[in-house]
Amino acid sequence: MHPAYSVILFTTASGAGYGLLFWIGLAEAFGAMPGGRWIGFAMLTVALALITVGLLASTLHLGHPERALGAFSQWRSSWLSREAVAAVVTYIPAGLLWLVWLAGVDSGATPALGVAAAAGAGVTVYCTGMIYAALRTIRQWHRPVVPVIYLALASGTGALLLGLMMALAGFAVVWTLFAALVSLTAAGLLKLSYWQQNDGDPGRYTAEMATGLGHLGTVRPLDPPHSMPNFVMREMGFSVARKHALTLRRTVLICLFGGPLGLIVLSMFTPYDAGFMAIAVLAAGIGVITERWLFFAEAEHVSMLYYGAARA
Amino acid sequence: MTSLPQPSDVKLGLVIDLDICVGCQACATSCKEWNTGGYSAPLSDHDPYGADPSGAWLNRIHAYEVTTDTASKTVHFPRSCLHCEKPDCVTVCPTGASYKRAEDGIVLVNPDTCIGCKLCSWACPYGAREYDHDDGVMKKCTLCVDRIYNETIPEEDRVPACVKACPTGARAFGDLGDPDSAVSRNVAARDGFNLLDEFGYEPVNKYLPPRFNSVTPDQVLPAPSEPVPASNGSAIENLFAWVDRALSAKG
Amino acid sequence: MSQSEPKVALNDPVGDEMKQTTCYMCACRCGINVHLRDGKVRYIEGNRDHPVNKGVLCGKGSAGIMQHYSPARLTAPMKRVGPRGSGQFEKISWDEALEIAGGWLGEVRKRDPKKLAFFTGRDQSQSLTGLWAMQFGTPNFAAHGGFCSVNMAAGGLYTFGGAFWEFGDPDWDRTKYFILFGVAEDHASNPIKIGIGKLKNRGAKVVSVNPVRTGYNAVADEWVGIRPGTDGLFVGALIHELFRTRQIDLDYLIRYTNAPWLVIDDPGAADDGLFARDGDGNPYVWDTTTDRLGNGASVAPSPALSGTRTLPDGRKARPVFELMAERYLGTEYAPETVAAQTGVPAEQVRRLAAEIAHVAFKEEIVLDQPWTDWAGRRHEKMIGRPVSMHAMRGISAHSNGFQTCRMIHILQILLGTIDCPGGFRYKPPYPKQTPPNLLPHGALQDIKPEMPLGGPHLGFPHGPHHLLLDGDGNPSRLDKGFSWDAPMSAHGLMHMVINNAAKKDPYGIDVLFMYMANMAWNSSMNVGGTLDALTATDESGEYVIPKIIYSDAYYSETVPFADLILPDTTYLERYDCISLLDRPISEPDMVADSIRHPVVQPDRDVRGFQEVLIDLGARLKFPAFCNADGSPKFPGGYADYIVNHQRKPGIGPLAGWRGPDGDQVGVGAPNPEQLDRYIENGAFFGHHIAPEHAYFKHANRGYLDWAIERGIRLSPDPTVFQLYCEPVQRFRLAAQGHGDRCPPERARDRILRAFDPLPMWYPPFEGTMIDETAFPLHAITQRPMHMYHSWGSQNAWLRQITAENRLYIHRDLGESAGVADDDWVWLSSHLGRVKCQVRLMDGVNRDTVWTWNAIGKRRGAWGLDDDAPESNRGFLLNHLISELLPKGGGGYRYSNSDPITGQAAWFDLRVAIAKADGAGATEPFFEPLGTGGQAPSPTRLAYGTDFRRPAR
Ligand SMILES: Nc1nc2c(c(=O)[nH]1)N[C@H]1C(S)=C(S)[C@@H](COP(=O)(O)OP(=O)(O)OC[C@H]3O[C@@H](n4cnc5c(=O)[nH]c(N)nc54)[C@H](O)[C@@H]3O)O[C@H]1N2
Numbered sequence A: 001m002h003p004a005y006s007v008i009l010f011t012t013a014s015g016a017g018y019g020l021l022f023w024i025g026l027a028e029a030f031g032a033m034p035g036g037r038w039i040g041f042a043m044l045t046v047a048l049a050l051i052t053v054g055l056l057a058s059t060l061h062l063g064h065p066e067r068a069l070g071a072f073s074q075w076r077s078s079w080l081s082r083e084a085v086a087a088v089v090t091y092i093p094a095g096l097l098w099l100v101w102l103a104g105v106d107s108g109a110t111p112a113l114g115v116a117a118a119a120g121a122g123v124t125v126y127c128t129g130m131i132y133a134a135l136r137t138i139r140q141w142h143r144p145v146v147p148v149i150y151l152a153l154a155s156g157t158g159a160l161l162l163g164l165m166m167a168l169a170g171f172a173v174v175w176t177l178f179a180a181l182v183s184l185t186a187a188g189l190l191k192l193s194y195w196q197q198n199d200g201d202p203g204r205y206t207a208e209m210a211t212g213l214g215h216l217g218t219v220r221p222l223d224p225p226h227s228m229p230n231f232v233m234r235e236m237g238f239s240v241a242r243k244h245a246l247t248l249r250r251t252v253l254i255c256l257f258g259g260p261l262g263l264i265v266l267s268m269f270t271p272y273d274a275g276f277m278a279i280a281v282l283a284a285g286i287g288v289i290t291e292r293w294l295f296f297a298e299a300e301h302v303s304m305l306y307y308g309a310a311r312a
Numbered sequence B: 001m002t003s004l005p006q007p008s009d010v011k012l013g014l015v016i017d018l019d020i021c022v023g024c025q026a027c028a029t030s031c032k033e034w035n036t037g038g039y040s041a042p043l044s045d046h047d048p049y050g051a052d053p054s055g056a057w058l059n060r061i062h063a064y065e066v067t068t069d070t071a072s073k074t075v076h077f078p079r080s081c082l083h084c085e086k087p088d089c090v091t092v093c094p095t096g097a098s099y100k101r102a103e104d105g106i107v108l109v110n111p112d113t114c115i116g117c118k119l120c121s122w123a124c125p126y127g128a129r130e131y132d133h134d135d136g137v138m139k140k141c142t143l144c145v146d147r148i149y150n151e152t153i154p155e156e157d158r159v160p161a162c163v164k165a166c167p168t169g170a171r172a173f174g175d176l177g178d179p180d181s182a183v184s185r186n187v188a189a190r191d192g193f194n195l196l197d198e199f200g201y202e203p204v205n206k207y208l209p210p211r212f213n214s215v216t217p218d219q220v221l222p223a224p225s226e227p228v229p230a231s232n233g234s235a236i237e238n239l240f241a242w243v244d245r246a247l248s249a250k251g
Numbered sequence C: 001m002s003q004s005e006p007k008v009a010l011n012d013p014v015g016d017e018m019k020q021t022t023c024y025m026c027a028c029r030c031g032i033n034v035h036l037r038d039g040k041v042r043y044i045e046g047n048r049d050h051p052v053n054k055g056v057l058c059g060k061g062s063a064g065i066m067q068h069y070s071p072a073r074l075t076a077p078m079k080r081v082g083p084r085g086s087g088q089f090e091k092i093s094w095d096e097a098l099e100i101a102g103g104w105l106g107e108v109r110k111r112d113p114k115k116l117a118f119f120t121g122r123d124q125s126q127s128l129t130g131l132w133a134m135q136f137g138t139p140n141f142a143a144h145g146g147f148c149s150v151n152m153a154a155g156g157l158y159t160f161g162g163a164f165w166e167f168g169d170p171d172w173d174r175t176k177y178f179i180l181f182g183v184a185e186d187h188a189s190n191p192i193k194i195g196i197g198k199l200k201n202r203g204a205k206v207v208s209v210n211p212v213r214t215g216y217n218a219v220a221d222e223w224v225g226i227r228p229g230t231d232g233l234f235v236g237a238l239i240h241e242l243f244r245t246r247q248i249d250l251d252y253l254i255r256y257t258n259a260p261w262l263v264i265d266d267p268g269a270a271d272d273g274l275f276a277r278d279g280d281g282n283p284y285v286w287d288t289t290t291d292r293l294g295n296g297a298s299v300a301p302s303p304a305l306s307g308t309r310t311l312p313d314g315r316k317a318r319p320v321f322e323l324m325a326e327r328y329l330g331t332e333y334a335p336e337t338v339a340a341q342t343g344v345p346a347e348q349v350r351r352l353a354a355e356i357a358h359v360a361f362k363e364e365i366v367l368d369q370p371w372t373d374w375a376g377r378r379h380e381k382m383i384g385r386p387v388s389m390h391a392m393r394g395i396s397a398h399s400n401g402f403q404t405c406r407m408i409h410i411l412q413i414l415l416g417t418i419d420c421p422g423g424f425r426y427k428p429p430y431p432k433q434t435p436p437n438l439l440p441h442g443a444l445q446d447i448k449p450e451m452p453l454g455g456p457h458l459g460f461p462h463g464p465h466h467l468l469l470d471g472d473g474n475p476s477r478l479d480k481g482f483s484w485d486a487p488m489s490a491h492g493l494m495h496m497v498i499n500n501a502a503k504k505d506p507y508g509i510d511v512l513f514m515y516m517a518n519m520a521w522n523s524s525m526n527v528g529g530t531l532d533a534l535t536a537t538d539e540s541g542e543y544v545i546p547k548i549i550y551s552d553a554y555y556s557e558t559v560p561f562a563d564l565i566l567p568d569t570t571y572l573e574r575y576d577c578i579s580l581l582d583r584p585i586s587e588p589d590m591v592a593d594s595i596r597h598p599v600v601q602p603d604r605d606v607r608g609f610q611e612v613l614i615d616l617g618a619r620l621k622f623p624a625f626c627n628a629d630g631s632p633k634f635p636g637g638y639a640d641y642i643v644n645h646q647r648k649p650g651i652g653p654l655a656g657w658r659g660p661d662g663d664q665v666g667v668g669a670p671n672p673e674q675l676d677r678y679i680e681n682g683a684f685f686g687h688h689i690a691p692e693h694a695y696f697k698h699a700n701r702g703y704l705d706w707a708i709e710r711g712i713r714l715s716p717d718p719t720v721f722q723l724y725c726e727p728v729q730r731f732r733l734a735a736q737g738h739g740d741r742c743p744p745e746r747a748r749d750r751i752l753r754a755f756d757p758l759p760m761w762y763p764p765f766e767g768t769m770i771d772e773t774a775f776p777l778h779a780i781t782q783r784p785m786h787m788y789h790s791w792g793s794q795n796a797w798l799r800q801i802t803a804e805n806r807l808y809i810h811r812d813l814g815e816s817a818g819v820a821d822d823d824w825v826w827l828s829s830h831l832g833r834v835k836c837q838v839r840l841m842d843g844v845n846r847d848t849v850w851t852w853n854a855i856g857k858r859r860g861a862w863g864l865d866d867d868a869p870e871s872n873r874g875f876l877l878n879h880l881i882s883e884l885l886p887k888g889g890g891g892y893r894y895s896n897s898d899p900i901t902g903q904a905a906w907f908d909l910r911v912a913i914a915k916a917d918g919a920g921a922t923e924p925f926f927e928p929l930g931t932g933g934q935a936p937s938p939t940r941l942a943y944g945t946d947f948r949r950p951a952r
């Protein structure tokens, strides 16, 4: 599948934003938020900014962003619509929380808002994951583990950000680091298993099934319909060389998982060093973007059976 | 809207005969021509006179070679939307722009509400949806919905543009929900099949299989029909003897 | 279901106006309905009532909108201001253009008319262009048939007065067994497709004989992947089997052919091999009822088919049938003998022969349709032998194509399948007489300043006495047509014109006038050499071809090489006439012709070429284009001409609605309302043939009489099939030194070898003159069904389908040459080499490589960007095809053509393949042409935006 930068930016930025929101919400709910309201306010601002930038980026790849309102209508069947609804709904508690903190009104509602925002964040990311996981046309995506990875990565990258910001603000909040450690470790393990699943799955469908010509022999394309690639070939036919993919997987393992995990541990033993955390966030940023790029690039679409793929 | 309607009794669709299709592209260009000014207007083209010409087409013709160890065949293979009975291309659509008509099963995109998110094209295993970069909306075979019911067109021409154009008659249009329709009967008689049946979208469009060639049709006997009488003259002498006999028998 | 479906506009009218005319995206000439909205073309569909396409349309025709609105359209007359090929032009007015053209042409006509060469390409108005050239008085006129398919036309006409393509069709509705030789697309584009669809639906067997298995050949039930140039052996072997197994329609042979005619057997005599004739010129046969010589032209009750007979002068003579049997029963045509050369196993040949014979004789069709033959004998039934064949350029574009084509017809005749139910059917005005009685004109002695030619340029010589030679026996025509190089070149040799003119061989010219032929690119052999010829200069720096006038509608590769451009209209903007006098659109059951008329008005300063010719004819005071007082005879232009020109009294370009009341068919006075009638009827005229005249037209009394009445036939005599072709033998006798017109020494062997009155096979020339081990492969082209030569690439829709071409090679060859899909290779011939990319396939003869024709483009032409795939990865085989054969004995270089008809031997090409390093672009590389001041092409298109329905 063609890795569209707007979609990569959307899923990674808003993923991290929702992860951050998730942890902030939980922290508020459990009163685990250190510092005064301005700290919470600042971090929530960052979370909402990431979410908003991501959502805006996602509209970039729409042909008619001005009609985007319509996307809220089909929540009954469409994960994309559900995601849109969830994203908007999540803004309500998150926005209220933000306002409360901004206004400084002391309200007993913040823990509830926190829980709601965290839940909203989780649901939204789950919907994002399900957009992909629901597609039967792409076996690499059509796996139960996919939304879980989305959740784990959102959680991990969000927690990393949270940890960095805490460190920057001078707080030593161990649980954020543990949250990051646990989520990233989980995400890493899931991702490894995801790759393993995909590598071991040659695809159920064949060119012979796609053309219905299997009873006559092996099907090989002679001429494509048009000389130059068309939309479907560009969109679904994008592929990455195996060697290249392996290098990129290694990059993901190092930047998104190994590196940050090590840095987190380091930062735990040095007095919660913001420097290590900054490097970890940076590395994870590169890592998650690479991960997302690969998520698309390694995905094979069944329609390519018509364009020369032997299996999908 | 995006949820699928109750399956309709009428299931309009195409039947494509792979035994006859010669790959002439008539259906592809006439589809482009009709639809660029019809329901889907326009079907834009990019770099039309340059290095990378491409555009939105609703029907495309592939050519395959199918081989076994001993035999091989070329098959021309038109491919457009199959108007599936249970397609996710409809259910994934966030706006409801993608829908299946309750009345006849035609799968359409509403060009006025589509936001161009492309998700439906990801959900189509057949690669049958084409995003129009210029127009910003998804395009797909409309089964020429603006022809087939069109009372301003003579009745016999109320068929899809591709069917009307196809010079070999490899394409037929009709109600596949009606087992007695001409198309259904032909599908039954010729072992018509679904593309990628295993996928489960239950396409309405059907394909008729190519016959595997280099076999002798039943009506033709491979042996010389008249045994050549043995004789000891040269081939020419024998021939002339036969000619003489044959002519005097008639004379 | 929570929401309601959007309302879809189901009843939007297609357009606000619909006009019917005739397509011209190719020469098939289908009827089209052009729907217009706000004056723009909205949709083009097939006309259901039209005899040619019956409502369907092909891939090209359906893309007509993009052809009509092409950015490569020329916009105004132009005169060249830079050097040839630079593409530097100045736009001028029509007045100036016509004055220049009139001046140049008038000068030539006054001094030496032969110094004009007027050649027309993909043209459908030869009855006008031919008349114009006759009126001018130059011998140098032809259309493109010499490089196209004259072998098919001549091979058929000399044999049975018809031919494949527009002269006839398989009986699609009745045939049970169909063999297709060497066809990828053909002129009858839609009719063949309709026909193949019918056959497949009926379960009739379709056999394809073709080195490549794509398109029609892919849907065939059996594919014979023959080696190029060897069909003569394959067909010979089928005939061998028919003779061997005695499955021949003897009655048919006796009734309709010259099989019983006696051939003089007197080696060394001046009339050896000619028919023995009585004092009145009637051929002798041996009548077995009387045991005496009889008259073959009358109803011989029972002529002998074998046996040496003695003529009144004591010499011996033998019937044609016996000679034939000897030839084809010989071991050279035994299936085992030909297997290695053709690549077709003997088994398969034998089985095919058996199948064919079985269908012909055991599955005959009997129609309860009485008819009367030419001799007045009534037949209660029409007996059909439902085997039919069709062949085209795979046969004709070889230097042995004339003989191979004749052999296929002989196969049909032996089976008795010509114009019978289920067989091959003539389309009126065919059949003609055999040999055709139209003779060529234009011997140099007859060329006089300001004097029209005495007759049409092109015809069918019956022997050396009809050649167009000067006093020394040299060619009269610039293309050397009707000379010893190509004695029976019924369509001329357009492919030789430019190169001969540049070499002044046989003489130089002053003006080259061309129409609708892309001679500076894909329609020339040896493109580089042709470009050199177009730009060659003499010692004084003047162009050797001093003046070039060209009419094109688009900015093709040829436009930049002309000095004066006469921009044509598109097919939707002009009048045209598809006439029975030329290449009509008749069907076997129907005489038909048609017109084009302007359905949209040009938005540029362009004029229909025919208008321009008529205008020039009047300016030059041609008798046929002027009244006695010198005023133009057709002030209303081409439309006026179409209606009012009379070839003979009562016979004009169109056959329909003639006579003052418009009720006469074929013959009648001009009818001023004729065009209106055509337009009302969908731009065509069709007249059905009575069922009793529908078959056996060559010998059907009723049909023959009817055809004479309608002005489409000259002779009431039947057309007798010429299994044995006497005119060919006359040339051979001349080569043996008989008669007063003999070929030069260098030509004798060649003529003795190729001019056999009974069809035979000889190896295509190129392969015999080069080192076959150095060039082991055959290279051929095929037409893509959706592209018409070079026209298609300017079409924004069609070029998306094919914007570049690959060299297709067999998988095994790929393996042995070490190349994989998309690798670049060098393909070389004795002339040069081309760099291209390969694609591997199974469905191709192992010794053959092929590519799509005319996809490669030169940078600068057709409104395409310089980085268009067509010119960077697309390539032409034409760079490898020499217009001349290698030097043979004596050092003379013949045209790379059939020695009999002069048909260009495109498919004789022999090549070698070698892997090229790296990627890159195609070669040879030609500098981009200048753009001739054409406006840049748009970078995006959204045609139809205007037609979008309002959002609701
Ligand atoms: N290698 C190889 N070469 C071949 C062949 C092959 O099989 N292999 N085939 C040969 C054969 S059979 C043929 S017939 C030739 C065909 O070759 P051409 O006859 O040269 O055909 P085109 O390339 O289409 O060129 C026709 C020209 O007519 C112009 N034209 C189009 N429409 C109009 C119009 O309405 N008015 C005017 N005035 N001009 C118009 C086009 O712009 C173009 O420049 O190619 C030959 N060349």
Ligand SMILES: Nc1nc2c(c(=O)[nH]1)N[C@H]1C(S)=C(S)[C@@H](COP(=O)(O)OP(=O)(O)OC[C@H]3O[C@@H](n4cnc5c(=O)[nH]c(N)nc54)[C@H](O)[C@@H]3O)O[C@H]1N2
Pocket (backbone or CB within 6 Å): C026, C027, C060, C148, C149, C181, C182, C183, C184, C185, C186, C187, C188, C189, C209, C210, C211, C212, C226, C227, C228, C229, C230, C231, C391, C392, C393, C394, C395, C398, C780, C781, C782, C783, C784, C785, C786, C787, C788, C789, C850, C907
């Ligand atoms: N779409 C489209 N239609 C056209 C044209 C076009 O350019 N495009 N051009 C028109 C013109 S001008 C012409 S002349 C006709 C020509 O129409 P066709 O006769 O169909 O011409 P080609 O496409 O050259 O096809 C030649 C076929 O012969 C095969 N062949 C080559 N050598 C041999 C051989 O030795 N033996 C046998 N048995 N087969 C062989 C080739 O593989 C190919 O399939 O088409 C006309 N129609």
Ligand code: SF4
Pocket (backbone or CB within 6 Å): B080, B081, B082, B083, B084, B087, B088, B089, B090, B107, B123, B124, B125, B126, B127, B128, B129, B140, B201
């Ligand atoms: S073919 Fe594709 S676009 Fe058409 S209905 Fe089926 S899934 Fe949807």
Ligand code: SF4
Pocket (backbone or CB within 6 Å): B092, B093, B094, B095, B096, B097, B098, B109, B113, B114, B115, B116, B117, B118, B119, B120, B121, B137, B138
């Ligand atoms: S591209 Fe349009 S039709 Fe397709 S899913 Fe998106 S909104 Fe629906």
Ligand code: SF4
Pocket (backbone or CB within 6 Å): B030, B031, B032, B034, B035, B058, B059, B080, B140, B141, B142, B143, B144, B160, B161, B162, B163
């Ligand atoms: S039915 Fe209409 S839209 Fe669909 S492929 Fe045919 S012409 Fe195109």
Ligand code: SF4
Pocket (backbone or CB within 6 Å): B020, B021, B022, B023, B024, B025, B026, B027, B028, B061, B076, B078, B165, B166, B167, B168, B169, B170, B171
């Ligand atoms: S028009 Fe008919 S024959 Fe031609 S490609 Fe389409 S389906 Fe095949």
Ligand code: SF4
Pocket (backbone or CB within 6 Å): C023, C024, C025, C026, C027, C028, C029, C030, C053, C057, C058, C059, C060, C061, C062, C189, C190
């Ligand atoms: S075959 Fe196609 S291009 Fe040729 S005249 Fe007919 S519709 Fe037009």
Ligand SMILES: [Mo]
Pocket (backbone or CB within 6 Å): C147, C148, C149
């Ligand atoms: Mo041609």
